[in-house]
Amino acid sequence: MEKQKQVITNRVAFLDKKVPFYTSFLGIAGILILWEIISRIGIVSPLFLPAPSNIIITGWEMLVSGEIYGNLTASLYRIVLGYAIGATFGILIGLILGFFKVADAIGTPIVYAIYPIPKIALLPLFILWLGIGELSKVTIIALGVFFPVVINTFSGVKSVDPMLIKAAVTFGSNRINVIRKVILPGSLPMIFAGLKLAAGTSLLLLVSAEMIAAQEGIGSMVLHYGNLMITSKLMVGVLILSMLGLIFNRGLRWLEYKLIPWKE
Amino acid sequence: MSVVIENVGKTFIDSKKNKVMALKNINFTIEEEEFVVLVGPSGCGKSTLLNIVGGLLSPTSGSVYFEGIEENPNLGIVFQEIALFPWRTVFENVVYGLQEKGASKKEQQEIGNHYIDMVGLSDFKNAYPKQLSGGMKQRAGIARALAVEPDLLLMDEPFSALDAQTRTLMQEELLTIWNRTRLSTLYVTHNIEEAVYLADRVIVLSRHPGQIKQIINIDLPKTGRNDEKYRLQSSKYADEIWQLIRHDAEEALKE
Ligand SMILES: Nc1ncnc2c1ncn2[C@@H]1O[C@H](COP(=O)(O)OP(=O)(O)O)[C@@H](O)[C@H]1O
Numbered sequence: 001m002e003k004q005k006q007v008i009t010n011r012v013a014f015l016d017k018k019v020p021f022y023t024s025f026l027g028i029a030g031i032l033i034l035w036e037i038i039s040r041i042g043i044v045s046p047l048f049l050p051a052p053s054n055i056i057i058t059g060w061e062m063l064v065s066g067e068i069y070g071n072l073t074a075s076l077y078r079i080v081l082g083y084a085i086g087a088t089f090g091i092l093i094g095l096i097l098g099f100f101k102v103a104d105a106i107g108t109p110i111v112y113a114i115y116p117i118p119k120i121a122l123l124p125l126f127i128l129w130l131g132i133g134e135l136s137k138v139t140i141i142a143l144g145v146f147f148p149v150v151i152n153t154f155s156g157v158k159s160v161d162p163m164l165i166k167a168a169v170t171f172g173s174n175r176i177n178v179i180r181k182v183i184l185p186g187s188l189p190m191i192f193a194g195l196k197l198a199a200g201t202s203l204l205l206l207v208s209a210e211m212i213a214a215q216e217g218i219g220s221m222v223l224h225y226g227n228l229m230i231t232s233k234l235m236v237g238v239l240i241l242s243m244l245g246l247i248f249n250r251g252l253r254w255l256e257y258k259l260i261p262w263k264e
Numbered sequence: 265m266s267v268v269i270e271n272v273g274k275t276f277i278d279s280k281k282n283k284v285m286a287l288k289n290i291n292f293t294i295e296e297e298e299f300v301v302l303v304g305p306s307g308c309g310k311s312t313l314l315n316i317v318g319g320l321l322s323p324t325s326g327s328v329y330f331e332g333i334e335e336n337p338n339l340g341i342v343f344q345e346i347a348l349f350p351w352r353t354v355f356e357n358v359v360y361g362l363q364e365k366g367a368s369k370k371e372q373q374e375i376g377n378h379y380i381d382m383v384g385l386s387d388f389k390n391a392y393p394k395q396l397s398g399g400m401k402q403r404a405g406i407a408r409a410l411a412v413e414p415d416l417l418l419m420d421e422p423f424s425a426l427d428a429q430t431r432t433l434m435q436e437e438l439l440t441i442w443n444r445t446r447l448s449t450l451y452v453t454h455n456i457e458e459a460v461y462l463a464d465r466v467i468v469l470s471r472h473p474g475q476i477k478q479i480i481n482i483d484l485p486k487t488g489r490n491d492e493k494y495r496l497q498s499s500k501y502a503d504e505i506w507q508l509i510r511h512d513a514e515e516a517l518k519e
């Protein structure tokens with residue numbers, strides 16, 4: 001009699017299943033095509049939802065006319081300056097709070113008290129103090145960036161393995177070198193987590209501040225065309241903002257990869 | 265030069281504010297070119313003692329000092345947790361102590377390469393710790409400690425996280441290296457065979473509080489100890505130590 005054979009198959013093969021790389025593009029392309037069709041056959045009025053092709057053509061016209069350039073440079077100036085200031089102070093203060101016990105005892109409660117305030121609520125106050133010009137907008141962005149960065153840097157310092165500090169001291173490091181050679185690189189992954197978090201916050205604050213108090217900038221441009229009900233131009237603004245966010249995020253990821261090659 | 269551990273005691277205050285006497289009345293001397301092994305059941309205070317000798321913990325009483333030495337003593341520690349800097353390559357880890365002492369780039373190259381070669385990691389000089397196996401990491405840790413050419417080498421259960429085969433090989437390698445460098449060494453382990461294999465002198469600690477139960481001289485040549493002809497003697501030493509520790513080890517199990 002022939003023996004029965006029961007072959008064992010890998011029942012968890014679905015765990016390692018690979019998806020081809022173009023799948024993610026397919027999703028986006030699908031939505032764009034569907035959107036184009038809906039607009040073309042007129043189910044939705046172009047006033048509410050202009051076709052993607054229409055948005056792109058409008059965008060091109062605005063690019064050629066220099067309208068985008070003016071607004072974009074105004075916005076970039078604010079966000080780059082605000083982000084740089086906020087991140088620099090956030091990292092510095094975070095390191096100090098994390099490393100010096102006295103600074104921690106004094107500073108940390110203050111940081112945690114101010115942290116939950118939605119920063120945009122402070123804009124009227126800053127306009128009062130600093131005027132309606134660039135300074136109040138840059139300040140609000142810097143402040144919004146400062147908090148996630150300071151808190152992440154602080155936890156980064158606290159999360160550095162004390163064994164590594166002991167090792168550094170054993171092999172001759174003084175306090176300064178412990179900070180430079182152990183605490184700083186050791187907290188870098190957490191610092192980057194803070195920087196990435198702050199990128200989203202800074203964009204949000206940029207647009208809000210520009211909608212409240214600016215003549216120029218992508219945020220005010222979006223609001224302006226919203227009021228005029230020129231939806232395609234409004235959408236161009238939104239598109240620019242989403243690309244700005246994407247570039248920002250990618251840039252930070254690239255920098256992280258360059259600076260932290262030792263991370264898994 | 266010798267290292268004197270004099271009346272060292274250590275009392276911890278635990279999280280419930282109870283006093284825990286980890287070490288009591290520890291007295292011994294590590295002589296020049298001597299390999300001293302501290303052995304005892306887990307929790308008997310071995311790491312505490314090693315950290316006190318390494319200047320990473322203050323004793324509650326007593327003191328540790330170097331005798332017959334002019335400058336500040338140079339220490340090399342191999343940690344149980346290995347504690348390599350993850351952001352430095354093997355080479356950069358090994359020369360860390362040299363950099364902190366202000367050695368020139370050329371010196372760093374020469375000495376660094378010498379010790380990396382000694383522990384057999386030449387092919388992994390530029391690798392980051394995450395790319396190394398457990399045994400390789402610990403070898404890098406040993407090279408880092410050797411590279412400062414320390415007056416006293418401290419090692420806290422350096423091989424306890426390794427698998428048995430790797431551990432045996434690493435013990436052999438360590439003896440080979442030690443025979444070339446002949447550094448005064450304080451080595452901590454809970455592994456009795458390891459203690460007998462490596463030591464000139466074994467210090468047996470008891471627990472609660474950690475006290476010296478006995479000091480045993482190992483009268484075996486430093487090379488070829490795992491030769492057939494020393495088997496019997498080795499196992500006699502091991503047995504003697506086990507009898508000393510057994511009761512404490514059983515107690516430790518109950519916690
Ligand atoms: N920081 C500490 N606080 C309180 N108790 C501690 C501390 N470090 C060690 N101990 C206690 O001291 C004893 C000895 O610990 P340790 O030196 O780590 O032992 P071993 O290395 O021999 O296993 C243990 O009972 C441990 O719980």
Ligand SMILES: [Mg+2]
Pocket residue numbers: 310311312344421
């Ligand atoms: Mg220990």
